[in-house]
Amino acid sequence: MSLQVSDLKVYYRTLAGDVKALDGATFSxxxxxxxxxxxxxxxxxxxxxxxxxxxxxRMKYVAGSVTLDGNSLPIWDDDGMNEFRFRDxxxxxxxxxxxxxxTRKIGKMIGDLLESRGESYKEIKPELMRRIDLVGLQAxxxxxxxxxxxxxxxxxxxxxxxxxxxxxxxxxDEITSALDVSTQRAVAETLVSFRDHGxxxxxxxxxxxxxxxxxxxxxILVMYAGKLAEKAPTKTIIEQxxxxxxxMLISSLxxxxxxxxxxxxxxxxxxxxSLLNPPTGCRFRARCPLAFxxxxxxxxxxxxxxxxxxxxxxxxxxDA
Amino acid sequence: xLSLNRVSKFYKVGIFGGKELAAVRDVSFDVNEGEVVSxxxxxxxxxxxxxxxxxxxxxxxxxSITCEGMDVATIRGGSVxxxxxxxxxxxxDPFSSYNPIFKADRVFSMIRSEYFPDTARSxxxxxxxxxxxxxxxxxxxxxxxxxxxLSGGQLQRLxxxxxxxxxxxxxxxxEIISMLDASTRIDVLNLLAELKGRxxxxxxxxxxxxxxxxxxxxxxxxxxxxxxxxxxxDKVFGNPTHPYTKVLISSVPxxxxxxxxxxxxxxxxxxxxxxxxxxxxxxxxxxxxxxxDAPTLVKVEDDHFVGCFDLGQGICQVA
Numbered sequence: 001m002s003l004q005v006s007d008l009k010v011y012y013r014t015l016a017g018d019v020k021a022l023d024g025a026t027f028s029x030x031x032x033x034x035x036x037x038x039x040x041x042x043x044x045x046x047x048x049x050x051x052x053x054x055x056x057x058r059m060k061y062v063a064g065s066v067t068l069d070g071n072s073l074p075i076w077d078d079d080g081m082n083e084f085r086f087r088d089x090x091x092x093x094x095x096x097x098x099x100x101x102x103t104r105k106i107g108k109m110i111g112d113l114l115e116s117r118g119e120s121y122k123e124i125k126p127e128l129m130r131r132i133d134l135v136g137l138q139a140x141x142x143x144x145x146x147x148x149x150x151x152x153x154x155x156x157x158x159x160x161x162x163x164x165x166x167x168x169x170x171x172x173d174e175i176t177s178a179l180d181v182s183t184q185r186a187v188a189e190t191l192v193s194f195r196d197h198g199x200x201x202x203x204x205x206x207x208x209x210x211x212x213x214x215x216x217x218x219x220i221l222v223m224y225a226g227k228l229a230e231k232a233p234t235k236t237i238i239e240q241x242x243x244x245x246x247x248m249l250i251s252s253l254x255x256x257x258x259x260x261x262x263x264x265x266x267x268x269x270x271x272x273x274s275l276l277n278p279p280t281g282c283r284f285r286a287r288c289p290l291a292f293x294x295x296x297x298x299x300x301x302x303x304x305x306x307x308x309x310x311x312x313x314x315x316x317x318x319d320a
Numbered sequence: 321x322l323s324l325n326r327v328s329k330f331y332k333v334g335i336f337g338g339k340e341l342a343a344v345r346d347v348s349f350d351v352n353e354g355e356v357v358s359x360x361x362x363x364x365x366x367x368x369x370x371x372x373x374x375x376x377x378x379x380x381x382x383x384s385i386t387c388e389g390m391d392v393a394t395i396r397g398g399s400v401x402x403x404x405x406x407x408x409x410x411x412x413d414p415f416s417s418y419n420p421i422f423k424a425d426r427v428f429s430m431i432r433s434e435y436f437p438d439t440a441r442s443x444x445x446x447x448x449x450x451x452x453x454x455x456x457x458x459x460x461x462x463x464x465x466x467x468x469x470l471s472g473g474q475l476q477r478l479x480x481x482x483x484x485x486x487x488x489x490x491x492x493x494x495e496i497i498s499m500l501d502a503s504t505r506i507d508v509l510n511l512l513a514e515l516k517g518r519x520x521x522x523x524x525x526x527x528x529x530x531x532x533x534x535x536x537x538x539x540x541x542x543x544x545x546x547x548x549x550x551x552x553x554d555k556v557f558g559n560p561t562h563p564y565t566k567v568l569i570s571s572v573p574x575x576x577x578x579x580x581x582x583x584x585x586x587x588x589x590x591x592x593x594x595x596x597x598x599x600x601x602x603x604x605x606x607x608x609x610x611x612x613d614a615p616t617l618v619k620v621e622d623d624h625f626v627g628c629f630d631l632g633q634g635i636c637q638v639a
Contacts, residue, residue: 040501041472180362180527185571185579208502211530211573238575252506254534256572259554264510265534268503271471 002202003029003052003169008064010051018060019275021047023226025064026301029169034195034203036217036234038210038249042272044226046094049171049206051075053091069168086117090167090200094174096158100146107142110161117165124164131160131199135190152183159190163199170200176212188216210250214238219307222246225272225283228301232308242304242315245284282313290314321521322374322407322490323350327383329369329545343369344545346383349538351490351521356512358524358532358553360568361542367525370542371492374523375409376400387490405435408483412495414475418467424475425463427482435486451481455511473504480511491515494525509535529572533557541565547617551624561626 008025011018022044029035039045047059052075055061061076068088074080081089093099101109110128111121129139135156146154155175163170172191176184194200205217213220213234220237222229222245230243241247248268254260270287273279279286281296288295294313301311329344344366351357361367372378374385376392385392387407395403411417418424428448432439439447452459455477462474470478476496483491493512497505512522512535526532532539533553540550541562549562560566570582617625 040503181529181568181571181573182362185573188573189579209573210502211575214575215573215579249502250575252503253575254506254509254530255574255576256530256533256557256569257574257577258533260534264513265506267506267510271473271504 002031002033002069003204004067005052006065008048008051008066009062010047010055011060011062012047012058013060014058014276017276020226020278021275022051023275023278025223025228027221027228027231029202029204031201032195033219034192034205034217036213036220037204037206037223038208038213038220039223039229040208040272042225042275043223044275045206045208045223046173048223049091049173049204052169052204053085053089053171054078054081086113086162086167087165088167089169089171090162090165091171091173092159092162092175095178096175097151097154097178099158100154100161102146105143105145106157110142110164113161114164119165128160128164131164132157134193134197135160136186152179152186155179155183155187156190159187159194163194166199168201170194170203171206172203173206174208175205176207177209184212185215188212192216210238210253211255222249225278226275227283228309228311229284230308230310230312232305236305236308242308242310243284243312244288244290244314282311321351321353322385322387322523324348324370324374325384325386327370327373327385328381329366329373329378330381342545344373347540347542347545347547348383349540349547349550351523351538353489353521354516354519355538356516356522356524356536357538357540358526358536359540359542360526360529360532362527364544365542366545367527367542368494369545371409371494371523371525374490374492375407376403401434405486406489407492408486408488408490409492409494410476410479410483410496412498414472414479414499415467417479418475420467422466424465424467424470424478427478428485431482431485447485448481451484452478454484454514455481456507457481471504473500473508476500476508477511480508480515484515488520490521490523492523492525495527497526497531498528505531529557529569541568547625547627549624549626550617555621555624559621559624561620561624562628 006026008022010022011020025048037045037048051059052066055075055078066073066075073084100106114121114124132139132141137153137156141149141157149157176187179187191203191205195203205213207213217234219231219233221231222243224245230237230241230246237246238250241250252265252267254265268287273283273286280298282299285291285295299311299313301309303309304315325348326346327344328342328346330340330342333339333341347370349357359367359370373380376395380393432444436444449459452462457474457477462470462478467475497508500508509531512524516522524532524536536553538551539553539556541548541556543564549556549560549565556565557569560569617627620626
């Protein structure tokens with residue numbers, strides 16, 4: 001097991017009280033696994049990703065533990081995490097296009113970065129050149145400033161930099177959202193090839209676009225309002241989702257190759273609850289067509305099949 | 321109702337505007353009443369430029385846009401206001417479309433002071449209730465609130481409601497779905513479909529092919545300012561002919577087919593023609609070679625036009 005997260009809770013401090021953005025997440029990612037994390041905006045998926053790499057000033061660690069390759073990650077300790085960042089845990093941020101220092105040439109910036117980790121730029125350079133070539137960039141990018149590259153090129157450059165020290169866990173946060181379809185595909189396929197080449201051991205891919213996850217991820221974890229809703233292998237989530245939220249989310253996606261002459265898709269009525277004072281019981285209750293009395297109690301995240309877990313009272317383990 | 325006739329837009333670039341950049345070249349298509357036309361292209365393909373020209377936000381360099389027989393470029397002075405009574409736009413980012421200092425419903429009172437100064441207060445609030453219901457919003461949930469108190473989907477629907485207050489005949493919807501969540505996206509799309517049912521013409525600008533496929537009757541695929549393929553949506557998506565369209569459609573992430581399967585399928589059908597258009601191979605846009613006119617659009621079947629030199633087999637008229 002590469003990454004294990006148990007009962008992780010991270011809240012945001014606001015004047016009005018704590019916003020419970022991540023309210024108890026337990027899951028694990030195996031070696032060589034790409035796990036996709038899907039959900040609407042404000043469901044806590046970026047909070048989960050960020051909490052594994054860096055908690056910013058507004059975020060408050062409340063409970064839970066994170067273990068990576070047998071080592072416990074001190075995610076509440078900003079300085080203590082420094083030892084793990086870049087070497088063991090690394091991130092491709094949401095706006096990778098603006099992630100590089102605009103005043104330094106790219107090669108120089110990578111040099112600085114490696115020096116800060118006590119690595120030698122000279123020793124790593126041949127491997128760096130090999131990877132730059134692998135993602136289809138020219139060798140002379142190292143002598144250029146970030147502004148000289150296009151958005152897709154910068155994205156690929158950041159991907160190479162982030163994974164240079166062969167980390168155990170890569171967190172990719174909405175990295176394809178701002179790209180065109182053709183670039184999107186290239187970036188998604190590069191992610192998978194990084195895993196295949198062994199540059200990263202396992203990956204957490206955060207996106208609101210379920211169809212991108214279908215193309216890249218091995219398993220998908222669906223979140224709703226700070227809680228885990230469903231986790232299963234990609235094929236199962238897409239073809240046999242069990243949680244009503246997953247079902248409605250997937251059936252509301254229009255697709256290419258389907259004709260919609262008189263068919264109308266429907267969205268999910270209502271909007272997610274405020275996480276300042278989240279409702280008790282199942283948080284999807286107010287929007288759920290299947291809701292019944294028991295939903296006033298919180299459903300446990302139970303295993304219904306060896307690798308399929310769901311948090312819903314309508315789903316029991318008996319038919320697994 | 322609205323028709324574009326060989327519309328081009330050149331921007332002056334470089335020091336002292338010494339160079340010209342063609343953002344849009346010779347684009348022609350029509351949008352009829354009760355029809356959604358989706359304009360699809362990647363960033364920099366000129367799709368937003370076309371929307372802005374229709375809305376008279378920028379000038380047209382060459383060619384003409386006519387709306388119900390009237391040349392849009394010649395509309396000046398007082399008639400601009402009456403043009404905007406019929407033609408409105410909604411843009412990508414709902415959060416930056418509002419002034420954060422004022423309440424969101426100020427967009428309604430601005431319409432009132434500009435266009436309906438004589439309407440009585442009670443009549444006006446009935447009208448607002450009416451349009452809010454038309455976009456399925458609850459009046460007491462959205463009125464009297466600041467933009468930051470509302471969700472992206474609500475703000476976007478408020479903007480559509482604002483446009484509906486006028487006697488709207490044509491709507492330019494520029495990437496209005498992109499910023500919204502998957503669960504609310506489809507509601508805004510269905511709203512557009514409903515407006516279409518009322519006889520409105522809609523230009524739906526997007527880079528997301530699956531959304532275009534869902535909502536539109538007609539599809540125009542734009543690449544580097546030139547139309548490469550256009551026609552009825554089921555024909556463009558069902559039988560894509562231009563190599564660029566094929567690449568685009570095969571790159572869309574789909575839910576039930578993996579990319580590798582699609583590629584294998586294309587190979588199995590004999591022919592891996594996923595390369596770029598011959599026109600662009602001969603004249604790559606970066607090479608600085610002045611390219612001759614782009615290939616003209618040729619009819620390949622009813623309601624389906626393709627601009628490509630590679631069609632060969634006697635159909636293609638090389639310009």
